Amino acid sequence: MERSEAELIAAVLKGDSASFEPLVEKYSPRVFATARRYARRDSEVQDIAQEVWLKAFGKLKTFRGEAPFEHWLMRMAVRTCYDFLRGHQRNRISSFSDISEPEEDWLERFVGDPGNAAADADAAKLLIDRVLERLSPEARLVIQLLEIEDRSVKEIAELTGWSVPLVKVRAFRARGEMRKILARIAKDKYL
Amino acid sequence: MKRMNLAQLEQKLTAAARLQPPDERVPYAFEKRIMAIIAERAAASGRVLWMRGFLHAAVSCLALALVCGAVSFFTPVATDNGNDLSQDFENTLLASADLPDSAP
Numbered sequence: 001m002e003r004s005e006a007e008l009i010a011a012v013l014k015g016d017s018a019s020f021e022p023l024v025e026k027y028s029p030r031v032f033a034t035a036r037r038y039a040r041r042d043s044e045v046q047d048i049a050q051e052v053w054l055k056a057f058g059k060l061k062t063f064r065g066e067a068p069f070e071h072w073l074m075r076m077a078v079r080t081c082y083d084f085l086r087g088h089q090r091n092r093i094s095s096f097s098d099i100s101e102p103e104e105d106w107l108e109r110f111v112g113d114p115g116n117a118a119a120d121a122d123a124a125k126l127l128i129d130r131v132l133e134r135l136s137p138e139a140r141l142v143i144q145l146l147e148i149e150d151r152s153v154k155e156i157a158e159l160t161g162w163s164v165p166l167v168k169v170r171a172f173r174a175r176g177e178m179r180k181i182l183a184r185i186a187k188d189k190y191l
Numbered sequence: 192m193k194r195m196n197l198a199q200l201e202q203k204l205t206a207a208a209r210l211q212p213p214d215e216r217v218p219y220a221f222e223k224r225i226m227a228i229i230a231e232r233a234a235a236s237g238r239v240l241w242m243r244g245f246l247h248a249a250v251s252c253l254a255l256a257l258v259c260g261a262v263s264f265f266t267p268v269a270t271d272n273g274n275d276l277s278q279d280f281e282n283t284l285l286a287s288a289d290l291p292d293s294a295p
Contacts, residue, residue, distance in 0.1 A: 024222040029215035124207035
């Protein structure tokens with residue numbers, strides 16, 4: 001018979017660490033999906049996922065069971081991703097002179113006819129990745145959670161451990177930061 | 192020259208990111224790797240506990256040795272041989288053998 005999550009967690013806390021494996025198996029796809037939103041290289045994604053699970057095992061005593069295990073784990077995953085972003089702040093001040101030809105073509109199409117530039121084009125995906133990589137860790141996390149994942153401010157506050165006013169302030173700043181980066185693209189390419 | 196509408200560009204790019212669901216693929220036997228690391232860390236933490244215990248014992252022994260050394264170093268040595276403990280011990284031990292010689 002399959003054991004419930006609560007039973008598995010109770011068994012792990014009693015010292016049966018093997019009971020942790022079904023939890024890893026069940027929630028790893030979500031942990032990997034979260035990690036892939038913030039890290040591009042496979043090795044980095046795996047490092048983040050590994051750290052999330054080791055932290056989860058180490059801090060399992062702090063899980064009170066008031067919220068689902070998945071929520072508790074996702075909080076840990078988001079915070080680990082944020083730590084990763086803070087530790088890997090690279091290429092943030094480089095110019096946009098290195099954008100690829102498809103990206104440039106997409107921008108040309110966008111300038112020509114903004115309504116018809118397809119959002120599902122690969123070039124648009126590359127471009128948004130490039131823009132996100134240039135944001136500060138706080139801004140990237142907020143833009144990702146608020147604008148891309150469409151989460152509420154309250155949810156973001158719970159996930160990140162920041163207060164609601166702090167999330168609002170950071171969201172305001174993040175939008176400004178993103179607009180500055182987009183303006184730089186416009187300046188580099190069209191002015 | 193055409194101007195770029197930044198607000199619209201932001202919307203388009205955000206929409207592009209939304210249309211890009213992250214990959215949920217998990218590497219083969221990832222859970223086995225995590226369990227192996229957990230087991231390894233548990234064993235290592237057991238070893239660390241033993242090592243810590245031994246280290247504390249070694250430090251305590253060293254401290255005791257230093258205290259004993261300091262006490263013996265700073266205790267004034269009696270110049271009077273009569274008060275020497277080893278001499279007293281020898282005298283006591285050999286008292287029975289010495290008595291017949293000293294008797295008239």
